[in-house]
Amino acid sequence: MSKRNRLQSLLDSSIADPSDFPQRELGHLDSSLTCKICREFYRGPVSLSCGHCFCSLCIRNSMTSKQECPVCRKCANEGQIRPVAALEEIVESWKAARALVLTLATANGESSRLTPEESISAIAGPSTPNKRRKLVSEDGLIDCPICHTFVPFDAINMHIDSGCKSTSTPSKPKQKAEWSKVFSKRSKDSAQESDPDRRLPKLNYHTMKEKQIRELLSQAELSTAGDKNALTARHQQWTILYNSNQDRSASQRQDLERIRKELKKWEAEGKARKVDIDDTDEYQRLHKQDFIELIERARRSRFHSHKPQSSRGREGGSPIEEPEVSEVTDPIEVD
Amino acid sequence: MEQLTSSLAPPRTSTKQTAYGTSQDVAGSVTKRLSSELMTLMMSSSPGISAFPKSDANLFEWAGTIEGASATIYAGLRFKISISFPPNYPYAAPTIKFDTPCYHPNVDLTGGAICLDILQDKWSAVYSVQTILLSLQSLLGEPNNASPLNPDAARIWDKPEEFKTQLMRFYRPINEDGSL
Numbered sequence: 001m002s003k004r005n006r007l008q009s010l011l012d013s014s015i016a017d018p019s020d021f022p023q024r025e026l027g028h029l030d031s032s033l034t035c036k037i038c039r040e041f042y043r044g045p046v047s048l049s050c051g052h053c054f055c056s057l058c059i060r061n062s063m064t065s066k067q068e069c070p071v072c073r074k075c076a077n078e079g080q081i082r083p084v085a086a087l088e089e090i091v092e093s094w095k096a097a098r099a100l101v102l103t104l105a106t107a108n109g110e111s112s113r114l115t116p117e118e119s120i121s122a123i124a125g126p127s128t129p130n131k132r133r134k135l136v137s138e139d140g141l142i143d144c145p146i147c148h149t150f151v152p153f154d155a156i157n158m159h160i161d162s163g164c165k166s167t168s169t170p171s172k173p174k175q176k177a178e179w180s181k182v183f184s185k186r187s188k189d190s191a192q193e194s195d196p197d198r199r200l201p202k203l204n205y206h207t208m209k210e211k212q213i214r215e216l217l218s219q220a221e222l223s224t225a226g227d228k229n230a231l232t233a234r235h236q237q238w239t240i241l242y243n244s245n246q247d248r249s250a251s252q253r254q255d256l257e258r259i260r261k262e263l264k265k266w267e268a269e270g271k272a273r274k275v276d277i278d279d280t281d282e283y284q285r286l287h288k289q290d291f292i293e294l295i296e297r298a299r300r301s302r303f304h305s306h307k308p309q310s311s312r313g314r315e316g317g318s319p320i321e322e323p324e325v326s327e328v329t330d331p332i333e334v335d
Numbered sequence: 336m337e338q339l340t341s342s343l344a345p346p347r348t349s350t351k352q353t354a355y356g357t358s359q360d361v362a363g364s365v366t367k368r369l370s371s372e373l374m375t376l377m378m379s380s381s382p383g384i385s386a387f388p389k390s391d392a393n394l395f396e397w398a399g400t401i402e403g404a405s406a407t408i409y410a411g412l413r414f415k416i417s418i419s420f421p422p423n424y425p426y427a428a429p430t431i432k433f434d435t436p437c438y439h440p441n442v443d444l445t446g447g448a449i450c451l452d453i454l455q456d457k458w459s460a461v462y463s464v465q466t467i468l469l470s471l472q473s474l475l476g477e478p479n480n481a482s483p484l485n486p487d488a489a490r491i492w493d494k495p496e497e498f499k500t501q502l503m504r505f506y507r508p509i510n511e512d513g514s515l
Contacts, residue, residue, distance in 0.1 A: 017371070019378040036461040037425060038364060039371040062460045065426055070459040265363070269422060287391050298377050 016041070016098070021105050030098070033091050036071060037062060041095055044248035045087040050074040053084055056244035064236070078202060083247045092252070096145045146251075163251035199246050200239040205232040222260065237266055365424050369394045372464050384468040386418060395420045398434075400509065401468055407476035408499055415509050416447075416471070418464065428458035431467065436505040438498075440478040440489035444505060449474075450484045 018031035035042050037058035044056040052071045054062070059081065062070055069076045141150040147164035205213060210228045213235055217224045220238060224231065241259050369388075376386055386399030397418040403409025415434040421427045431454060432447035441450040451474055453462060483489035491497045 017374050017378070019374070038368055040367070058460070062426055066459075070461045073459070269365075283392055284390050290391060302378060 020102060023105055026101065026105055029094075033094050042087060042091045044244055044252065045084045045091065046081045046247050047084050048074070048076045049080045050076070053087060056081065056083070056247035057240065060240040060244050064240070078243075081247065083249075085249055088249055088252065092146060096148075196250065197246060199243045202239070203235070205236070221256075222263065233270075234263070234267065238263055241266070365420070365422065366394050368425060369420065375463070376465055379465070381465060381469065383472060384465070386464050386468060389417070395422075395424075397464065399464070399468060401472050401475070403475050404472055408495060408502065409475045412502075412506060413509050414475075418467075425460040425462070428454050428462075429464075429467070431471070435507060435509065437475075438485070438488055438502040438505045439475060440480050440483040440485055440492055441474060442488075443484050444488075448484065450479075450482060 016030075018027040018034075021027045021030060033041055035045075035053075035055040035058050037054055040055075042053065042055055045053050046056045046059060047053045048059070048069050050069045050072050052069050054070070059070075059076075060078065063076065063078060067075060067077050140153050142153045142156050143149075144151050144156065144159060144164060146160060149164070151159045203216075210231065213228065213231045214224045216235055217231060217238075220235075220242075222234060222238060226234070238259075241262055245253055245259055373386075373388070383402035383404065384399065386397050388394050389396045389398045397420075399416045399418055401414045401416060403412045403414075405411075413435070414437055417432055417434055419430045421429065431449055433442055433449065434447060436444055437447070438444060442448070443450075449471070451470065453459070453470055454467070478489070478492060480489040480492055488498070488501070491501065
């Protein structure tokens with residue numbers, strides 16, 4: 001691990017958290033758009049027959065160990081998984097609007113009420129670097145709310161309709177090409193699969209020969225190293241990753257190379273959790289100051305947030321004492 | 336995939352280097368989820384419970400405290416627990432044990448193991464450290480005497496005075512510096 005410690009970088013990376021919002025209602029809205037499993041904004045949201053929604057990847061992973069809804073425990077299986085396109089759209093719009101809403105909300109919560117003119121200037125004005133862009137700039141370009149590229153104002157609808165693909169002004173020949181694409185068979189432009197929405201089927205690996213699984217893997221351009229168990233696990237996870245990607249709308253999908261990378265990451269994760277620290281006690285001593293700072297900072301930001309909160313039940317010193325634990329029981333694997 | 340490794344990563348011999356480089360993204364989703372939980376715990380006001388990673392180097396090992404709820408026999412007593420997250424968290428439950436000796440029908444007095452369904456077969460990926468700690472807190476006041484891990488404690492649960500004596504015989508308060 002790098003010199004910069006992990007906790008620090010995590011806190012610095014400003015994780016979007018519902019508590020960012022001073023207003024309780026906005027916090028609720030924010031958290032209602034997050035998956036209950038990974039606690040992040042839904043990625044490729046799907047619903048089960050009980051109506052509960054999760055990221056496609058999260059619920060597919062969860063189903064490998066338990067065929068039930070994690071929220072209500074009703075029986076569930078892969079067959080019930082249905083993409084919820086509307087929710088995906090809502091989440092994407094909210095993600096795009098979140099920073100803006102947050103600025104408005106904090107401005108509203110902190111200072112006195114803004115007049116309508118002022119609130120407009122809060123949108124367009126240079127309050128934060130993020131918000132510096134005006135909605136329509138002088139040269140008639142507009143910031144696409146979805147992909148954040150600048151698109152001619154007249155072409156914005158077409159740009160969005162095309163799934164943020166066309167970035168230039170639609171010229172006649174291009175328009176023609178677009179139209180012909182609409183009228184001709186859609187499958188033509190997707191080179192890799194006959195059906196772009198295809199899902200990989202669930203296989204019964206027990207009845208398959210090692211060679212067959214290996215073949216499947218090499219067809220998908222994946223590593224064929226390892227014994228049958230490793231191959232099975234790899235193909236199983238590949239299926240999960242692939243299908244969950246398919247549950248996203250076409251504009252949100254990642255290319256296969258990216259999914260292959262993710263699979264690799266997952267495999268490393270299985271072997272991983274290597275922490276390259278030789279002397280843990282020394283490490284703890286060394287970073288004690290960081291802990292104290294982090295806690296201090298977390299506290300400060302807590303008190304600065306204008307959430308009406310009751311006082312915490314625990315006394316001030318308690319989190320600090322934890323890193324001090326004298327006996328380090330965790331077996332840190334040193335590779 | 337093999338080709339990819341060889342083109343991007345340094346030569347095969349330096350496997351350690353690879354481990355370094357990826358340690359941040361490896362387990363990325365788990366770390367992210369854990370840090371989100373940490374954030375929630377710090378931001379929310381849940382009286383009587385707290386938890387924090389034991390060391391900065393390893394987000395998978397946490398230490399926590401639970402205070403017995405008022406109007407229960409455990410009122411005012413603080414228990415130190417350790418939480419250990421598996422690499423496939425939250426799809427598998429964390430391992431939790433009491434570090435402070437806890438005389439309770441569903442807790443192993445010496446080892447600190449806990450018998451609680453949501454930590455075993457009833458685990459769900461939507462549970463979190465916070466929900467676990469709250470469950471443990473309520474378990475203290477409402478034990479499940481049907482499946483005791485400490486049969487003696489289950490037997491005398493209905494005799495509060497006797498129970499309290501036993502409880503206090505084994506209880507050791509947490510020191511100021513967090514050690515036992």
